[in-house]
Amino acid sequence: MTSDTQKSSDAMTKKKGRSIPELFALTVFLILLIAFFSFASEYFLDIENAINIVTTLSVAGIIAVPGTMLLIAGQVDLSIGSAAAFLGTMVGVYAIKDSLGVGIAAAVVIGIIVGLVNGFLITKLQVNSLITTLGTLAILRGLCYIVGGGQTIMVNDFTFLGLDRPFLNLPTSVVIFVFIAIIGGLVMKYTTFGRSLYVIGANPAASRLVGVRNSRVLMICFVLSGLSTAAAGLILTSQLGAAAPMAATGLELSVITAIVLGGASLNGGRGTISGTILGLVIIGVLNNGLVLLNVDTFWQDVARGTLLIVAVTFDQIRERWSIKHK
Amino acid sequence: MKHPDKVMNIISASGIRKSFGGVEVLHGVDLYLAQGEVLALLGENGAGKSTLVKIIAGDYVPDEGTITCGGNEFSSLDPIKARELGIRMIFQELNDAPTLTVAENISLGSWGAKNGFVSWKKINERAEKALALLGVNLDITKKVADLRIGERQIIEIARAVSENARVLVFDEPTAALSSAETERLFSVIENLRTKSVGMIYITHRLDEVARVADRVEVLRDGSVALMANAKTASRGELVSAMIGRDASDISHPTDRPKPGAKILSATSIGLDRAFSGIDFDVREGEVVALYGKVGSGTAEVAETIFGLHPEHSGNIELNGEIFEPKNPNSAIDNLIGFLPADRQRLGAFMIRPVAENLGVPSWPRYSKGGIITIDPEEKAYLNWTEKLKIRSRNDPKQKIATLSGGNQQKVLLARWFEGNSKLLVLIEPTRGVDVGARRDIYETLRKSAKEQNIGILITTSDHEEVVQVADRAIVMAKGHTVAEFKGNNITVESLISAAS
Numbered sequence: 001m002t003s004d005t006q007k008s009s010d011a012m013t014k015k016k017g018r019s020i021p022e023l024f025a026l027t028v029f030l031i032l033l034i035a036f037f038s039f040a041s042e043y044f045l046d047i048e049n050a051i052n053i054v055t056t057l058s059v060a061g062i063i064a065v066p067g068t069m070l071l072i073a074g075q076v077d078l079s080i081g082s083a084a085a086f087l088g089t090m091v092g093v094y095a096i097k098d099s100l101g102v103g104i105a106a107a108v109v110i111g112i113i114v115g116l117v118n119g120f121l122i123t124k125l126q127v128n129s130l131i132t133t134l135g136t137l138a139i140l141r142g143l144c145y146i147v148g149g150g151q152t153i154m155v156n157d158f159t160f161l162g163l164d165r166p167f168l169n170l171p172t173s174v175v176i177f178v179f180i181a182i183i184g185g186l187v188m189k190y191t192t193f194g195r196s197l198y199v200i201g202a203n204p205a206a207s208r209l210v211g212v213r214n215s216r217v218l219m220i221c222f223v224l225s226g227l228s229t230a231a232a233g234l235i236l237t238s239q240l241g242a243a244a245p246m247a248a249t250g251l252e253l254s255v256i257t258a259i260v261l262g263g264a265s266l267n268g269g270r271g272t273i274s275g276t277i278l279g280l281v282i283i284g285v286l287n288n289g290l291v292l293l294n295v296d297t298f299w300q301d302v303a304r305g306t307l308l309i310v311a312v313t314f315d316q317i318r319e320r321w322s323i324k325h326k
Numbered sequence: 327m328k329h330p331d332k333v334m335n336i337i338s339a340s341g342i343r344k345s346f347g348g349v350e351v352l353h354g355v356d357l358y359l360a361q362g363e364v365l366a367l368l369g370e371n372g373a374g375k376s377t378l379v380k381i382i383a384g385d386y387v388p389d390e391g392t393i394t395c396g397g398n399e400f401s402s403l404d405p406i407k408a409r410e411l412g413i414r415m416i417f418q419e420l421n422d423a424p425t426l427t428v429a430e431n432i433s434l435g436s437w438g439a440k441n442g443f444v445s446w447k448k449i450n451e452r453a454e455k456a457l458a459l460l461g462v463n464l465d466i467t468k469k470v471a472d473l474r475i476g477e478r479q480i481i482e483i484a485r486a487v488s489e490n491a492r493v494l495v496f497d498e499p500t501a502a503l504s505s506a507e508t509e510r511l512f513s514v515i516e517n518l519r520t521k522s523v524g525m526i527y528i529t530h531r532l533d534e535v536a537r538v539a540d541r542v543e544v545l546r547d548g549s550v551a552l553m554a555n556a557k558t559a560s561r562g563e564l565v566s567a568m569i570g571r572d573a574s575d576i577s578h579p580t581d582r583p584k585p586g587a588k589i590l591s592a593t594s595i596g597l598d599r600a601f602s603g604i605d606f607d608v609r610e611g612e613v614v615a616l617y618g619k620v621g622s623g624t625a626e627v628a629e630t631i632f633g634l635h636p637e638h639s640g641n642i643e644l645n646g647e648i649f650e651p652k653n654p655n656s657a658i659d660n661l662i663g664f665l666p667a668d669r670q671r672l673g674a675f676m677i678r679p680v681a682e683n684l685g686v687p688s689w690p691r692y693s694k695g696g697i698i699t700i701d702p703e704e705k706a707y708l709n710w711t712e713k714l715k716i717r718s719r720n721d722p723k724q725k726i727a728t729l730s731g732g733n734q735q736k737v738l739l740a741r742w743f744e745g746n747s748k749l750l751v752l753i754e755p756t757r758g759v760d761v762g763a764r765r766d767i768y769e770t771l772r773k774s775a776k777e778q779n780i781g782i783l784i785t786t787s788d789h790e791e792v793v794q795v796a797d798r799a800i801v802m803a804k805g806h807t808v809a810e811f812k813g814n815n816i817t818v819e820s821l822i823s824a825a826s
Contacts, residue, residue, distance in 0.1 A: 205671060206674065207686070208654055
């Protein structure tokens with residue numbers, strides 16, 4: 001028995017090294033990307049530019065944490081971009097009508113409601129999450145224009161979330177993002193909630209038969225996603241000093257690209273928060289570098305789309321490979 | 327058995343051999359069928375019945391042997407050739423188009439279209455003619471979806487007949503039929519016999535053999551074990567040809583501890599059409615088997631206990647108190663563990679680690695305020711892989727998909743031992759499990775019932791399994807209890823006889 005345990009703990013430490021290579025290729029890619037842009041542009045390798053990159057990705061990052069949880073559980077929330085814009089608009093509307101405080105509270109409450117509605121349709125009525133949230137994406141974007149009258153609403157004296165740098169010269173949004181990412185990573189690893197997401201994603205029919213409360217867990221996840229869009233909407237509004245109806249258009253593309261790039265499986269059951277962060281940084285660096293090289297913004301869309309397809313293809317190849325070889 | 331005159335045979339296959347992945351499943355099998363003859367084809371699961379008929383229907387190419395049909399000899403057939411020769415399979419699963427009418431379904435695939443236009447007159451004529459031939463009255467304008475299962479089966483037969491089928495292969499045709507529908511099918515078969523159609527009739531029901539067939543052929547482990555006159559062959563003869571050995575080869579458990587207090591008792595429970603009026607109990611230290619063919623209702627009884635059919639009727643008591651299983655969680659909270667029949671679809675988390683697969687039901691115990699670490703799971707992994715002889719890489723993170731079927735099944739059992747279940751409800755616990763792992767699983771079940779004083783309820787269609795593992799066996803057929811056996815009175819013969 002003792003020697004057996006010894007042997008297996010040896011095996012365990014050996015195998016622990018195996019989880020690294022999953023992110024190894026990505027890390028190498030990121031380093032090459034950084035090296036390339038550093039060489040190509042004199043402005044790239046600069047602390048202020050680094051802060052700039054992290055600030056830009058913090059909005060997508062905050063949403064990508066619950067987004068990763070959802071994808072691991074085999075679900076997807078496409079309504080995030082328009083939800084963020086809609087909740088930003090709500091801040092604007094209530095800030096003018098009542099006060100900024102009421103606006104912030106409204107965004108948070110409505111964010112939760114959006115999550116509950118998505119979650120209800122998907123878990124209780126069993127509508128496919130891709131379709132459901134594609135629907136709410138369109139609905140919320142339309143509501144932005146209806147509620148805001150199609151105008152950009154100025155929101156004054158709301159610099160705290162987007163522009164102020166209270167800590168280590170970092171904007172509040174970055175601090176929030178880092179905090180949420182760390183908490184998210186810990187939740188996925190050290191809570192029954194987080195670990196349930198993996199088994200639900202791997203096999204929802206089986207997880208129900210071993211006592212996992214699928215609906216409840218997924219509902220919480222969609223509410224977290226709604227809450228994160230509230231945070232995103234607030235930050236965007238604070239950054240601009242205004243709520244714009246077309247804000248965060250296509251945000252879902254960046255978020256899902258980052259998640260899939262980071263190794264979460266479209267079939268559920270696989271993925272990590274740290275992988276997603278790596279994916280986010282790659283996209284952030286790529287966008288930033290292309291801007292510094294004066295590449296047309298339309299080409300940035302092309303680059304992001306290509307990256308998504310490459311990431312998904314990579315995911316499929318990995319899936320097939322792991323079925324065959326492991 | 328003397329081979330009759332070849333001219334008489336509508337089809338014959340001789341010396342058929344077939345291997346899959348290096349394993350030979352048919353070792354030179356013969357089969358012949360005369361015009362207007364019904365041949366019952368018997369054999370246990372895996373004996374090679376379906377492989378043989380699929381070769382006859384052109385779905386598989388035999389490695390060796392010949393098929394003679396319509397005066398020609400073939401080394402193999404393909405589905406199109408088989409159709410031309412008039413060979414048709416009537417499958418268990420219906421291949422009809424439920425949204426179309428009876429007439430359309432009978433003519434399915436050959437609508438006699440001219441220049442792309444369909445002739446409704448021809449379609450209707452054809453359907454009427456085929457049904458008349460079978461001696462069946464059916465409204466041909468009815469939608470097939472509105473028909474009963476037996477009527478739909480008759481439509482499949484009518485379709486084959488309308489395409490001039492000469493050889494019909496029935497694969498357990500009565501498995502899903504009521505007794506009235508079964509009678510009607512038999513009269514259809516009689517009608518076809520007078521029209522010189524030859525029929526191969528695969529069945530598990532021994533009483534149907536003499537009733538419907540002229541001759542009987544029994545396959546065992548890929549060889550012909552018996553060819554006999556169906557009217558004179560005795561039940562015992564057929565059973566021993568099927569299992570191929572004295573039942574004494576399949577041994578009973580060596581020790582039977584005295585059962586303790588009642589854990590579960592079900593009184594007159596029922597569920598829709600699946601089963602009704604079922605009574606049984608399970609005591610501490612006891613293994614109880616619900617034995618019956620697929621579709622007899624045994625699996626549904628097990629699912630009901632585990633809370634998958636909250637709409638059931640009757641009373642269930644757990645440890646002497648009323649228990650209402652309304653969902654899996656209510657069962658798990660009451661220390662009931664469950665093994666579904668379909669391991670891949672409902673049991674395992676294939677892409678997840680073995681340790682996690684083993685640990686999930688115990689998460690509430692491992693965690694405190696929702697916080698959990700991986701350590702208890704990995705300890706459980708080490709413990710149970712050793713105790714249940716689960717062959718793995720000794721790596722808790724190894725994906726369960728990489729284990730063999732038998733070892734996967736052991737992990738899925740271990741998850742409930744680790745979960746401290748007091749009652750295990752197991753559906754087909756050794757389906758798709760190799761012989762070695764099967765023995766380990768029986769041993770484990772016997773041992774844990776005795777040592778941990780838990781009650782075990784298994785549902786199975788494998789009679790040998792019942793003999794080897796059960797202290798009590800309840801035999802079910804068509805949703806009812808038909809017999810009950812205890813201890814060493816549980817024998818293969820008694821089970822097969824009672825169930826068929």
